[in-house]
Amino acid sequence: MVLRARDVAVSYGDEPVLEGLSVGVEAGDVLAVIGPSGVGKSTLLRLLALAETPDDGTVELDGTDAWALDNGDRLRLRRRIGMVFQEANLFDASVARNVEYGLRVRRLWSDRLRDWAASIVGPSTPTDAVTEALSVVGLADRGDQPAGSLSGGEAQRVSFARALAYDPDVLLLDEPTSDLDPRNTALIEEAVSAARDRGIGVVLATHDMHQAERVADRAAVLLGDGIAEIGPTDRVFEDPNDDRTRQFISGELVY
Numbered sequence: 001m002v003l004r005a006r007d008v009a010v011s012y013g014d015e016p017v018l019e020g021l022s023v024g025v026e027a028g029d030v031l032a033v034i035g036p037s038g039v040g041k042s043t044l045l046r047l048l049a050l051a052e053t054p055d056d057g058t059v060e061l062d063g064t065d066a067w068a069l070d071n072g073d074r075l076r077l078r079r080r081i082g083m084v085f086q087e088a089n090l091f092d093a094s095v096a097r098n099v100e101y102g103l104r105v106r107r108l109w110s111d112r113l114r115d116w117a118a119s120i121v122g123p124s125t126p127t128d129a130v131t132e133a134l135s136v137v138g139l140a141d142r143g144d145q146p147a148g149s150l151s152g153g154e155a156q157r158v159s160f161a162r163a164l165a166y167d168p169d170v171l172l173l174d175e176p177t178s179d180l181d182p183r184n185t186a187l188i189e190e191a192v193s194a195a196r197d198r199g200i201g202v203v204l205a206t207h208d209m210h211q212a213e214r215v216a217d218r219a220a221v222l223l224g225d226g227i228a229e230i231g232p233t234d235r236v237f238e239d240p241n242d243d244r245t246r247q248f249i250s251g252e253l254v255y
């Protein structure tokens with residue numbers, strides 16, 4: 001599996017946000033997208049989610065140009081991509097119903113997720129797909145709880161479980177831990193690593209460079225006019241090739 005934005009451009013009004021940008025993620029690869037506020041990280045994720053049409057360029061999944069397909073076929077591609085946002089956006093229903101939603105959309109229960117969850121939490125307790133997805137984020141016993149009564153961190157973990165239950169090939173995470181405490185952040189980061197180990201490709205937009213270093217195989221530094229640098233996370237942070245990347249990483253303002 002490869003999800004790739006190829007030479008994409010997006011403008012809002014007269015204001016170009018992304019221009020000629022190319023970036024991709026493969027199975028089992030975690031790519032962190034970092035860059036200053038307003039540079040276009042969320043826009044890039046919406047493009048990769050096929051939720052927004054590029055003004056120029058295209059988005060390909062396994063070499064298929066999503067924007068050359070009719071709506072029905074594009075929807076089928078979109079169903080291989082899961083997304084988690086900064087806010088959990090749960091429905092006013094139980095935790096289990098929220099996670100089940102992912103399954104209903106997908107309309108299948110995948111053996112892949114079952115095997116994967118069993119490899120993480122052991123085969124004993126989980127009895128169904130919902131419980132198993134919740135197990136990955138440490139909430140297997142909370143299925144009956146109303147989603148509205150969860151803490152912010154727990155709600156975000158449910159949101160992650162909902163995306164997992166969907167059994168995606170790619171997970172797009174838009175600042176998923178920016179409002180969370182260290183424990184919930186760690187649990188989400190563990191779930192990201194588990195997703196990678198299972199062969200899911202992950203794109204993580206984050207302001208937290210330490211998080212990028214902890215979980216990402218590669219980092220893409222997005223600065224004003226596109227990707228300044230992309231490469232193995234350690235190399236990008238410790239020995240950036242690009243002067244502006246160096247400035248950004250050392251905390252200077254870069255536009």
Ligand SMILES: Nc1ncnc2c1ncn2[C@@H]1O[C@H](COP(=O)(O)OP(=O)(O)OP(=O)(O)O)[C@@H](O)[C@H]1O
Binds near residue numbers: 035036041044
């Ligand atoms: N629907 C829209 N209409 C108009 N402008 C938009 C729209 N979406 C995004 N923008 C603008 O595009 C630019 C990039 O926004 P985006 O949310 O992608 O940045 P970001 O890097 O994710 O920012 P942050 O780190 O603050 O979340 C911003 O200037 C934003 O105001």
